[in-house]
Amino acid sequence: MERKVILSARDVVVKFRVRDRVLTAIRKVSLDLYEGETLAIVGESGSGKTVLTKTFTGMLENNGFIAGGKIFFEDQDLVQIKNNKAWEKIRGSKIATVFQDPMSSLNPIRTIGTQITEVIIKHQKKNRKEAREIAIDLMDKVGIPNAADRFNEYPFQYSGGMRQRIVIAIALACRPKILICDEPTTALDVTIQAQILELIKNLQKEFGFTTIYITHDLGVVANVAQRVAVMYAGQIVEYGTSHEIFYSPKHPYTWALLSSLPQLGIKGERLYSIPGTPPSLFYEVKGDAFAQRNPYAMNIDFEEEPPFFMITESHFAKTWLLDPRAPRVECPKAIRDLHATIVKIYGKEAL
């Protein structure tokens, strides 16, 4: 299947100054995003998912900087953009972001309506009245009942789920090409989560944007994503279609991550958790960053960083286990049974 790449990151390195030291949060990440797809980025807390996507909108905190690499989007290299003015043309209108916490993403003392219309006025050069119509239409689309009446209400008059719908409406107000959802449902309760996921899915069908979905919840991944990238300690260690990641994961970190899925836990048994902690980002990592915690680690893992090995056209993993010289390692049983489990939980349509 030949598809158009909409955004392409090459060897991106992101560093942060912390007091007098420098930590490297993203270490040479390359990533292609295809038009219209949903890509999920998963990984432990602190693996760099948020930082990576922030580079796409120039939203790194002041102490952070891109130390290397290129990010191509619409014939320009986003890494070269230095001033806010240029970013303003991209943020919101071409690449929009939905953050985790809908409770605090909206300004508490401005009406819902003005917070939606301000982006429409800014990017689409509409007047107040036109913007209002577009906004009410959008509110309708994201499922706010009596949108016209609720236009002038304040965020505190909305429930958490409704607020996240508004945040999504704002993000989509200017028909962006890419929507980055950074854990958009983590702060919401389970039934609302499902509704919001459904909403994003439906809107994607209608508007045709590309989605990057950051999440800890592999159940969510199974539900919405066509492709998955697994991050560990500032690197992508494996990526492929959801099918491939769930059916035949190759990286031991992916195995560990999947094994720790709460949905796979058996009642009464202790849920699997990955032993150890990720390496400190303040120091250069020698060999494979996961080696310390990897029960299948070989000597080479401590010596040299593994390259990406191709498994299929779309499936790549960065582990020495795939080297022809490595011993054959059987993946854990829980992983082999994963598909059946997922079907049992989410039904046949999942994956």
Added chain:
Amino acid sequence: MKKYILIRVLRSVLSILAVTSIAYLLIFEFVPRNRVFENDGMYAKISNRPDQLPLYVNSKFEELGYLIYKPQDELCRDVYGANTADYTMCQDTTSSLFKSAKATYEAKGFIFYTIEQTGYIYATKEIPVLERLLGFYSRMIVIDHPNVIQDEGNPNLERKIYIGQNWDKSSYALMCSGCEHKYLVYLDWSFPFVHQNVVSLYFGRSLPTFYGIPTFQVLTQDQGTNVLKPVTFPTGVVTDSGVMEYTCSYKSSLDSLETTKFNDNYANCSLNRNAPSMMGTSFIFGILALIFSYLISIPLGMYMASHKGKAIDKAGMAYIVFVIAVPALAYIYLFRYIGSTLFQLPESFPSLGPNNMLSYIMPTISLALPSVAGLLMWTRRYMVDQNTADYVKFARSKGLSEWQIYLKHILRNAIIPIAHGLPGAIIGAIGGAIITERIYAIPGMGKMLNDSIRVFNNNMVITLTFIFTSLAILSVLLGDLLITRIDPRIILDDKKKGKRKNVKR
């Protein structure tokens, strides 16, 4: 909403009364009353005249409201009326008439004293402090009406309220005959344009400074020297005069000069002076300092926040630490020294006077300094916080420009804490005024408080306590009401007994 406001206003009034009452009780119960004589020349002069001293002391105490004092002849007059035969006979303290007068008064709780050297008799009765407090409040609000003036020498005084014109016929006013004031409601070009003389406040008379003038009047009347201009008096006489027609009040007997100018008894007029009243002076400084401190600290705080850790930020922090750590008195003197040596600014307010702009610079700066430090620190911290607030990040990710984010999101939200901080700033300005006005010799309320405490002008101290407390409490109320207007999350709920209802965020 209305009910909530009403309750808040009532509560504020109660708080003001509570503070004033406590001040009143403290001053009149615990400050030894003899200390009023410490700066009294008259007292010093007669202090070795035991025949006169008690009379002087007791008449003073009566003026101050501690007791009721009845000298011998007043006793007789009260019982038998002035200039009667009985009154004359009563003067003889051995007479039966005097004895019966004495008995009446003893029954009322008066205690009688005889001065050994002269045999003169007088009586006193202490007024319980609570009774005095009640009296203080019952006399506090004075309402002018056509039956106020009861003048035996003028039985035919007309009693009416009418609409009339001022002296040069340039404006209409609500006027009165029989009231204390001739003009009840009038218009002129000074703020707030509509003025009234109907309701006034009375806190007793000022003693020993500003002898005998009601304290409130001392604080509100203009100061400085008389300004003369041609005035057409009601009789048509035109002369250069400083009289202000709207202040005229009743006077029972006019002198010959006044009769040529006035055609009624309202000839007791204040003079137009060139300096604002004590209250006016303090307000001018308070407001100047408030504006100055906000104008300086908010932009500077924002600038410091956006240049966090740079030289300007460090300099600002050093200033904040300095002002907070060093006592106010010390740095006000320091700044005054800097101002006078480097910029040749006057060291005291009266040296150039209230009509010269230069007089205002150093006092305003001194008054604003402490609040600048606090505000600066607050603004800087607030801006740093806001820059990482989720809704600001989201606004940025929407593609709004930094300006739009500042104006529509950060600054707008900052109004809430600023409004909340305003009362504090006002209270701070009042507190600061007491020190600053003394150092620069500014004739305002703060200096008056200092002076009054020093000479035991108790009524004045209470008046000022009342004014300062009212300002503080009303500004808190104002701040709260302001916030309810700005912050939609705060709903004033009628049903919940007027309690503030904070809707869950």
